[in-house]
Amino acid sequence: MPPPESVWQLKPWWCQPWSILLTGLAVVGASWLLLHLWWITAGASVLIGAWWLLFLVLMPAAWKQSQAGEGGG
Structure with missing residues (x-):
């Protein structure tokens, strides 16, 4: 193999860039809509x-x- x-090939679906971005936007949006x-x-x-x-830049x-x-890439 x-x-x-x-690195994203090693992560599950809930730890992909799209899910991190959507979760962040949902939290900020919900904060405003609710409060x-x-x-x-x-x-x-x-x-x-x-x-x-x-998680999207430094990691x-x-x-x-x-x-x-390591010479792996």
């Missing part, structure tokens, strides 16, 4: 943005770097 080309408090929605947006940065970059260091 060839090594995966992307109508901009400061809570802004706080949720900051937390979701940090979550996206970690794949670290995985790619680790694969390059």
Whole structure:
């Protein structure tokens, strides 16, 4: 079996970029629709943005770097 080309090939459906983005948008949207408090929605947006940065940018970059260091990609 060839090594995966992307970290996303190793993850289940609920941990794919599309599901991470949709969940984040749903949380921010629900915050606004249910509470109508901009400061809570802004706080949720900051937390979701940090979550996206970690899981959609930093984690794949670290995985790619680790694969390059092992000679696997």
